[in-house]
């Protein structure tokens with residue numbers, strides 16, 4: 122069982138495809154523009170919604186982190202109003218958003234987006250300009266639940282068709298009213314879709330469209346795809362997107378977003394084990410027991426240079442870790458290393474991290490039955506960790522036959 126179990130100690134899906142940026146590549150350059158220059162009036166908050174906190178983290182930082190998981194997106198231009206420039210720069214510094222460049226927004230969303238695009242055009246941006254990408258993704262900064270898959274699909278479609286955008290089925294029927302406020306007609310809902318974000322464009326097409334925009338377009342327009350059709354004759358490829366592309370607009374959306382994040386954080390766990398037979402077996406048993414409820418990866422602890430353990434910790438995809446330890450009740454070096462890696466990855470700066478150390482104590486081989494009070498040194502580590510938003514728990518399992526029973 123141990124050998125077979127050890128063979129199973131591979132992630133139940135290739136970690137790399139979950140890894141920051143996955144293992145997809147593109148043969149053309151891609152950059153992103155995140156309009157974040159609005160005031161969030163409909164949110165009714167003094168703080169513009171893109172800067173409102175979700176689990177003590179600004180909404181815009183969550184969106185940025187999603188884009189930073191995608192390695193084929195080079196620069197990420199964030200367009201914010203002048204009065205929020207400093208705040209945005211501090212968020213970039215605090216959360217280490219190294220690919221983010223801040224550009225000044227304008228009075229309307231379209232104007233802000235155009236300002237973001239100008240950052241890629243020489244002599245059009247007050248600050249230094251960036252290398253023009255072949256494809257540019259435009260995504261509202263207040264749509265945090267964006268995954269690499271939809272970004273990849275709109276970017277590749279934009280490269281082929283010139284423009285592409287994510288769509289979703291309508292939830293409510295669209296109706297037109299007459300001047301007196303009565304129903305004029307309703308649209309057949311099945312024939313229409315909601316235009317969401319992300320959208321993507323070959324850079325020259327969307328830039329040329331904005332250059333031709335009228336004041337009315339800038340003032341009242343809400344749809345980039347309309348601009349490329351109207352001014353460049355480019356009809357966007359529409360891509361069916363996943364359900365979580367919605368835009369945070371009202372207060373209720375903030376509550377919904379926070380509960381979605383909490384749920385996703387609790388939905389994945391990474392289990393590390395030593396090479397001992399019992400640890401491997403318990404790791405596999407845990408994976409079998411948990412994998413119907415959450416994403417579970419089991420890895421043998423190793424810190425060699427291509428270590429998947431280090432990748433798993435630094436990927437930002439796990440906030441729950443279990444380390445299974447056999448008969449070693451001092452503070453095992455691996456636990457200290459794990460806590461250091463979590464700190465170096467700045468994981469807990471984003472959300473609380475939970476580390477559970479499972480001590481397996483084989484009563485047949487151990488000198489005596491270990492008691493919880495014997496864990497003084499790990500208590501000290503737990504106190505330090507708590508200051509850094511890392512919750513360290515320990516679980517002691519005294520056993521005799523559990524491994525044989527498991528076989």
Ligand SMILES: Nc1ccn([C@@H]2O[C@H](COP(=O)(O)OP(=O)(O)OP(=O)(O)O)[C@@H](O)[C@H]2O)c(=O)n1
Pocket residue numbers: 155156157158159160161162163164169170171200226227228229230231233234261262263368369370
């Ligand atoms: N002048 C503007 C207006 C909006 N946006 C951005 O465009 C995205 C979508 O716009 P919307 O949801 O309308 O945001 P607000 O305009 O802030 O919201 P409201 O209409 O409720 O004021 C948001 O990320 C918003 O910050 C922008 O960059 N510049």
Ligand SMILES: O=P(O)(O)OC[C@@H](O)[C@@H](O)[C@@H](O)CO
Pocket residue numbers: 230261316317318343344345346368
């Ligand atoms: O109109 P708002 O400023 O609320 O939001 C912009 C949305 O219209 C836009 O993000 C999508 O509909 C796709 O264009």
